[in-house]
Structures are given as structure tokens and as C-alpha cells.
Amino acid sequence: xxxxxxxxxxxxxxxxxxxxxxxxxxxxxxxxxxxxxxxxxxxxxxxxxxxxxxxxxxxxxxxxxxxxxxxxxxxxxxxxxxxxxxxxxxxxxxxxxxxxxxxxxxxxxxxxxxxxxxxxxxxxxxxxxxxxxxxxxxxxxxxxxxxxxxxxxxxxxxxxxxxxxxxxxxxxxxxxxxxxxxxxxxxxxxxxxxxxxxxxxxxxxxxxxxxxxxxxxxxxxxxxxxxxxxxxx
Numbered sequence: 001x002x003x004x005x006x007x008x009x010x011x012x013x014x015x016x017x018x019x020x021x022x023x024x025x026x027x028x029x030x031x032x033x034x035x036x037x038x039x040x041x042x043x044x045x046x047x048x049x050x051x052x053x054x055x056x057x058x059x060x061x062x063x064x065x066x067x068x069x070x071x072x073x074x075x076x077x078x079x080x081x082x083x084x085x086x087x088x089x090x091x092x093x094x095x096x097x098x099x100x101x102x103x104x105x106x107x108x109x110x111x112x113x114x115x116x117x118x119x120x121x122x123x124x125x126x127x128x129x130x131x132x133x134x135x136x137x138x139x140x141x142x143x144x145x146x147x148x149x150x151x152x153x154x155x156x157x158x159x160x161x162x163x164x165x166x167x168x169x170x171x172x173x174x175x176x177x178x179x180x181x182x183x184x185x186x187x188x189x190x191x192x193x194x195x196x197x198x199x200x201x202x203x204x205x206x207x208x209x210x211x212x213x214x215x216x217x218x219x220x221x222x223x224x225x226x227x228x229x230x231x232x233x
Contacts, residue, residue: 005049008111009177019183036060040105046112050077107136123163165230181215
């Protein structure tokens with residue numbers, strides 16, 4: 001991954017852009033579209049290693065909570081907050097979105113929705129957390145037929161409207177995720193010796209095959225990716 005440990009798609013502004021800069025570009029764009037105001041309560045669902053949450057706190061002065069189910073991600077993210085002033089510190093929690101019931105003003109969800117088992121309950125749950133006019137920005141892979149547990153773009157829009165949101169959808173971002181996955185594969189191959197030492201040869205081969213296959217699905221149009229902006233009615 002990049003130096004910020006974003007296990008999600010970057011936004012590549014040009015052909016020469018590095019993975020690090022593409023991930024910075026993605027996080028900046030998503031956080032900007034949330035229209036965060038100072039002191040807004042911001043929730044990052046599926047925050048991973050914490051890059052987007054830290055940006056929202058540091059640059060937009062939101063009061064940010066990040067949720068992850070990974071003990072490793074949580075421990076790492078908490079360590080990044082050592083020495084950070086309290087007013088800019090992210091509250092990283094080992095908690096599921098289903099168990100989070102506190103009111104917030106903004107929500108971020110970056111390539112995490114794909115992994116949720118109960119996708120149909122997610123948007124109604126988020127609507128209950130937000131005030132009228134609250135904003136959620138979600139980046140997610142979609143598919144018109146069942147594959148990797150992802151769902152069609154139209155189903156996400158319909159569920160959002162039914163939950164009480166106005167929904168805006170970007171154009172296809174599949175090419176950006178394809179390039180990100182290509183970087184993941186190239187980085188793994190370049191660091192093969194270290195990767196095998198950490199995880200073993202079998203796991204190394206499995207991960208290279210997985211990212212390669214995912215990129216192939218996107219190139220062939222079997223999957224797609226979009227950015228959804230939900231504004232609470």
C-alpha cells in the first residue's frame with residue numbers, strides 16, 4: 001500500500017501520479033465533499049488504518065470518530081494519535097457500525113460498504129445518525145450481478161432515497177481502482193522477499209492473485225466503482 005496504508009482506491013489525476021499522491025487526492029476529495037465545518041461530529045465507518053479520519057481532523061477540524069473491526073488497524077491508528085493535541089485527536093474505536101448510535105453531522109465510508117453483511121440496513125442506520133442536511137460520502141465497488149457480495153449502483157441509490165437521502169452519484173471510477181490494484185500487485189512483487197517472510201509464500205501468491213483478478217474484473221466491466229454523496233432530507 002501507500003505510506004498512509006490506504007487499502008482502498010486512489011484517485012489518479014494523471015498518468016504519472018504516484019500511489020501516495022493518488023491516495024492523498026482521494027481522501028482530500030471525499031473529505032471536501034463532506035463539507036465538514038469546525039466542531040462537526042464526523043464518523044468514518046470502516047476507517048482502516050485511519051488516513052481519511054486523520055485528514056478530517058487535522059485539516060477540517062472535525063471531531064472525528066473512526067470505526068474498525070480490525071484489532072491491528074485499531075492499535076496502529078491509536079498509536080498515530082500519540083502527541084496529537086486533544087482537539088485534533090481522532091477517537092478510533094474497535095466497533096461495528098451496527099453498534100454505533102451517537103448523533104453525527106458527517107459520515108465517511110471508503111471502500112468498506114462492500115464488506116458489510118447487512119447492506120440494506122446500512123443507509124437507514126446512517127440516516128438516523130444524521131440531522132437534516134447532514135452529509136455522507138461513500139466510495140464503493142458495485143456490480144450488476146452478484147459478485148464479491150457487491151450490489152448494483154441502482155440498488156444503492158434506491159435504498160438511499162428510501163432511507164431519506166437525496167443522492168448524487170459520480171461517473172465511473174473503475175479505472176482509478178484498476179490502477180490502484182496494479183500498484184498493489186507491483187508493490188507486492190517488488191517486495192516479494194519481505195512479504196513472504198511476513199506471511200509465507202502461499203499467502204503471498206494468494207494476495208497477488210486476488211488483486212490481479214479484481215483488476216481484471218474491473219477492466220472487463222464485471223465490477224464498477226462510484227462515489228455516492230447522500231444528503232439527509
